[in-house]
Amino acid sequence: MKRDYNAELKDTNDHKYAYSFDFDVMHPFMLKSFVPFFRKGNFLELGSFKGDFTRRFLPYFDYITCVEASDEAVSIARSEFGEESR
Secondary structure: OOOOHHHOOOOOOOOOOOOHHHHHHHHHHHHHHHHHHHHEEEEEEEOOOOOHHHHHHHOOOHHHHHHEEOOHHHHHHHHHHHOOOO
């Protein structure tokens, strides 16, 4: 059975891809934990969803490459950031 990454992206009555807890609590906590280990230069993000976490990485890196399985999520992120953000 082929996995449908675009279907997984969509919120349903009993499931959301991401919750406000992810954006309001987890993302800031994770970033605070990661920052001491960052090195200037390029960054590879795996599973970037719509780019919400990507946005938080922008101040720290010269160039970010995102890998995402859902072409719908990629389209949303591209409309937000453009093909190349910098």
